[in-house]
Structures are given as C-alpha cells and as structure tokens.
Amino acid sequence: MPHKETIKEKAILVGVQLNQTDSHIEQSLEELKALTETAGGEVVAILTQNRDRIHSSTYIGKGKVEELQAIEEEYEPDLIIFNSELSPSQNRNLSKVLGARIIDRTQLILDIFAKRARSREGKLQVQLAQLEYMLPRLSGQGIELSRLGGGIGTRGPGETKLETDRRHIRNEIAEVKRQLQQVVKHRSQYRERRRKNNVFQIALVGYTNAGKSTLFNRLGEADSLEEDQLFATLDPMTRKLKLPSNYSILMTDTVGFIQDLPTSLIASFRSTLEEVNEADLLLHVVDASHPNYIEHEKTVHRLFKELEMDHIPQLTVYNKKDAITGDFVPSPSENFIKISALDPSDLHELKQEIERLMIEQMVPFDVQVSSDEGNLIARLKRDAIIKDLSFIEEKDHYHISGYIFNDHPIAGSVSQSKE
Structure with a gap:
C-alpha cells in the first residue's frame, strides 16, 4: 500500500x-x-x-x-x-x-504539546493548559464546545450560552486538576520510595532540541523519542545509568525549555518538572553549535529561578562540540564539560565527571569487614562507590575503601567496622 x-x-x-x-x-x-x-x-x-x-x-x-x-x-x-x-x-x-x-x-x-504527550499526566497537563488558555477567550470567538452542559438543572435563570460555556470549562478545569493531583500523588510515592533507597538522581534539563534525548538514550540505552525537532520529549522518563565504578544511579529526561514560554505552560508543567526538583544533580545540556546558545543558557537559568530549582548542583554539558563554529566561550561555570553525545569516549568522560561530582557529596570510608559479614559486603558493593576491595587471607577479612552518602542507613555500620 x-x-x-x-x-x-x-x-x-x-x-x-x-x-x-x-x-x-x-x-x-x-x-x-x-x-x-x-x-x-x-x-x-x-x-x-x-x-x-x-x-x-x-x-x-x-x-x-x-x-x-x-x-x-x-x-x-x-x-x-x-x-x-x-x-x-x-x-x-x-x-x-x-x-x-x-x-x-x-x-x-x-x-505541539498535545501531539507529543504520551503519558496520562502529560495529556492531562496539556488539557489543563488548553482549557485555561481558552477560558478568557470565549467571548465573541464562537468557540463551540463538544460537550455542553445540557438538560434540566444545568442552566441558571437567564444564563446565556457563553456563561454556560464558561461554567463548563471551569468544571473541566477542576476535574482535570483533581485527576492531576492523583497522578502527582502516585508519582510522589515512587519518589519517596527512591529516597528511602538512597538512590542518587540526576535530571537532564536544557533548552528544547539541545540533544537531551540523544544523550539520555546513549547514556542509559533507553528509547526516549529522539528527533531533530522542538519539544520531542514531553513526558519525563527515568532510566538507570551505570557509572564507571559500577555504581547505579537514576537519570530523568525532561521537557525542553524555550524562550518566552507562557506562564500558564510553566504552571501546568510544574508537576512534570517536580522530577527535576528531586534531583541531586542537574545536567544542563546546551547545544554549543547553536548561534544563540548564550541566550538559551540564560533562558534556562531564568526558568530554574522561577521554578525554584537554582539551588541544585549543576553540571553544564556543552553538546554537539563537533559542530561548533566560530568563537565559542563557555559561561563562567565551575562545572562544565564539552562533548558530542554520539562519541562513546566523550560519554565515558561525562560519566566520570558525574561520578566525581557525586563523590563531592559523599564521605570517604576505609574499613575491614569479616568474611562472614556477607550482607554488609553486598550492601557496600551496591550502595557505595568502591575504590578498593581486597581479601586479606591471613586475617580472613576484606579491606574495602570508597565513598558513601553520610545519611545512608549503612553509613553507621561502616564507621562501626573501622579498626
């Protein structure tokens, strides 16, 4: 055909x-x-x-x-x-x-948002933004609603069709907000579980079409939509990412920011970006080959401030370094790296940089653990970054050193195991 x-x-x-x-x-x-x-x-x-x-x-x-x-x-x-x-x-x-x-x-x-939304939450947020946009624009526009409040008891005395339409939209808005609260509550339970498990989380953020989804797919071997189009990603996706030390963290891909993003859209997508607020590290992906990359960076930082996310540690990732033309000057940032998301050696370097920044938030440990403490050894392997693990045969114990988060439940066990 x-x-x-x-x-x-x-x-x-x-x-x-x-x-x-x-x-x-x-x-x-x-x-x-x-x-x-x-x-x-x-x-x-x-x-x-x-x-x-x-x-x-x-x-x-x-x-x-x-x-x-x-x-x-x-x-x-x-x-x-x-x-x-x-x-x-x-x-x-x-x-x-x-x-x-x-x-x-x-x-x-x-x-575009309506076309791209995949998850229930994404669709509800688009619907909410569309309804809130439509409400003040009903008058004189002849907007016809597919489902009007009809029948006995739906119209007040002398109520015009316009007022009925407005009432209908307000009811729709209230219903969508109610459904969104349920979805957000469900997601916050997932986040709470992650926090209890002390999982380190990073979020990929940045201007739309900066290459976040490409990077996400290459790092996490995921199937996030990857297109050379604006707003290719609408729904946040989360995948595991294995660092060079074999430590596993969680990585979330998010909707791209854009200049002059209407306030109603920021408000509607606030719960989508709550994933970002829970992150321990933000990877701010910038298309370094774009002629207006400096303005894009400023836009994202401005939105970070609006969304109260500017307190989270950041690593600026200048992407598409192979396509940079002219004079490129990175913004004055303590942490930045230049990469191509398509270059495996650059991706390895990025993982090392993520691990380095993560270690800055951890405490070092150096312990000797008896060989019969299998449970503690297994947890250290899973929940800490191990730099050295060797078996001392004559003492029948393991020497383990590395880094762990101070608030991790086994951090106390590690300090008790010190000699």
Missing part, C-alpha cells in the same frame, strides 16, 4: 520587534518557524514590523494589517501565526479582516 503523504498546512508568520537588536527578532522568528514545522506546518511568508509598543487592538499597525491582507491573498495560507500571545480582543479584531485561521505562539506550543 503506497504511503500517504501528509498535506502540510501553509502558514504566514507575523512578528513585532520592540526596541531590540535585529538578531533577537530574527532568532525568535526562526524558532517560531521551527515550532511551525514541528507542528506539521509549512512557512510560506514572514512579516515583521518595528514598533515602540504592540498595537493594543490589532498587535501590528493598521498599515501592516493591510500588507498582511495582501500577503494572505497572494499565498492563501491555512493559518497566520503571531509570535507573541494575542489578547482575546486582538484575536477578534484580526479575525474580522483576515480569512485564515489565527493562532499565536502559545496556541502553537500547546498544539
């Missing part, structure tokens, strides 16, 4: 430059183009305008609206995408004079 080719929707992109450098608007629209392509669209034209401030009623000025009408007539697009979040009135006013469907950056990101 021949493969049916997907017909891409034609899109015009519209952006406004507000007292910024030319490169900012160019990069912002380049990112919007990448988002459009990720959503399955094809950009046929881009319109920009320099303004002191956004036009309150139509986002762009009257003359530019007329120019946009002419471009629309020429290209006959399916949709027109605006680079900032449109207010409900701006959307309404533009819809009156333009024939194509109008969406903004937030709606585009939500559309």
Whole structure:
C-alpha cells in the first residue's frame, strides 16, 4: 500500500520587534518557524514590523494589517501565526479582516504539546493548559464546545450560552486538576520510595532540541523519542545509568525549555518538572553549535529561578562540540564539560565527571569487614562507590575503601567496622 503523504498546512508568520537588536527578532522568528514545522506546518511568508509598543487592538499597525491582507491573498495560507500571545480582543479584531485561521505562539506550543504527550499526566497537563488558555477567550470567538452542559438543572435563570460555556470549562478545569493531583500523588510515592533507597538522581534539563534525548538514550540505552525537532520529549522518563565504578544511579529526561514560554505552560508543567526538583544533580545540556546558545543558557537559568530549582548542583554539558563554529566561550561555570553525545569516549568522560561530582557529596570510608559479614559486603558493593576491595587471607577479612552518602542507613555500620 503506497504511503500517504501528509498535506502540510501553509502558514504566514507575523512578528513585532520592540526596541531590540535585529538578531533577537530574527532568532525568535526562526524558532517560531521551527515550532511551525514541528507542528506539521509549512512557512510560506514572514512579516515583521518595528514598533515602540504592540498595537493594543490589532498587535501590528493598521498599515501592516493591510500588507498582511495582501500577503494572505497572494499565498492563501491555512493559518497566520503571531509570535507573541494575542489578547482575546486582538484575536477578534484580526479575525474580522483576515480569512485564515489565527493562532499565536502559545496556541502553537500547546498544539505541539498535545501531539507529543504520551503519558496520562502529560495529556492531562496539556488539557489543563488548553482549557485555561481558552477560558478568557470565549467571548465573541464562537468557540463551540463538544460537550455542553445540557438538560434540566444545568442552566441558571437567564444564563446565556457563553456563561454556560464558561461554567463548563471551569468544571473541566477542576476535574482535570483533581485527576492531576492523583497522578502527582502516585508519582510522589515512587519518589519517596527512591529516597528511602538512597538512590542518587540526576535530571537532564536544557533548552528544547539541545540533544537531551540523544544523550539520555546513549547514556542509559533507553528509547526516549529522539528527533531533530522542538519539544520531542514531553513526558519525563527515568532510566538507570551505570557509572564507571559500577555504581547505579537514576537519570530523568525532561521537557525542553524555550524562550518566552507562557506562564500558564510553566504552571501546568510544574508537576512534570517536580522530577527535576528531586534531583541531586542537574545536567544542563546546551547545544554549543547553536548561534544563540548564550541566550538559551540564560533562558534556562531564568526558568530554574522561577521554578525554584537554582539551588541544585549543576553540571553544564556543552553538546554537539563537533559542530561548533566560530568563537565559542563557555559561561563562567565551575562545572562544565564539552562533548558530542554520539562519541562513546566523550560519554565515558561525562560519566566520570558525574561520578566525581557525586563523590563531592559523599564521605570517604576505609574499613575491614569479616568474611562472614556477607550482607554488609553486598550492601557496600551496591550502595557505595568502591575504590578498593581486597581479601586479606591471613586475617580472613576484606579491606574495602570508597565513598558513601553520610545519611545512608549503612553509613553507621561502616564507621562501626573501622579498626
């Protein structure tokens, strides 16, 4: 059976430059183009305008609206995408004079999130963000809801359809939040279990498309979605990672951050990023070959602060070092490493660096353990980083040295075993 080719929707992109450098608007629209392509669209034209401030009623000025009408007539697009979040009135006013469907950056990101979400939690969070986005935009937009409250007892006296729609969305929001709480509670139980088992956790974080999923797959031999697209990963995945000393830790892949990520999306995905808050170490993956890598780093650090994650130890991983062009200067960070996620020797070096940073959070031990204390020996092998393990035959005991977390249940046993 021949493969049916997907017909891409034609899109015009519209952006406004507000007292910024030319490169900012160019990069912002380049990112919007990448988002459009990720959503399955094809950009046929881009319109920009320099303004002191956004036009309150139509986002762009009257003359530019007329120019946009002419471009629309020429290209006959399916949709027109605006680079900032449109207010409900701006959307309404533009819809009156333009024939194509109008969406903004937030709606585009939500559309990608909806397409990418795999887990129940991911889908619920997308649904919540979409409902919260839709609620203030109901008025005059003719948004039809598939399931309206109908029948006796659902409408108040003199209640309009718009009010019913709003009430329905508020009920939906409450229900989605209730379901999310259940999922989050379930996940927190898993996290609690991990904490009790004293498992060291790292989280891969960074700007979208920095190569987190590629790194995750190469390090943990996992099957996280790996594509050269924005927001390829939406649902956090956790896998075991074996360090050079054979010590096993847990590694989580997370949704990528992006510039101007709408606040509603940050709020909706806060519980997804709770995985990050539980981490003992953050691997901040940066695409070192991207011309705007410095701005990407700043965006991620800004979001760390907003999400109260800036207290967690970090290792900056400059990825795609083989594709770096021009002058590359790492940001002033105590801990950074340059790698290619596709180079096995670089991955080994990264594992060694993770182990080194982990040891900084541990305490050294040097003990002699009797050969009949098999249980303690087994636990040390599993729960500590062993640097030396040798059997002293004449004394019938093992000499074991290495590193262990101070709060680990067997840390006391280790100190008692000291001679």
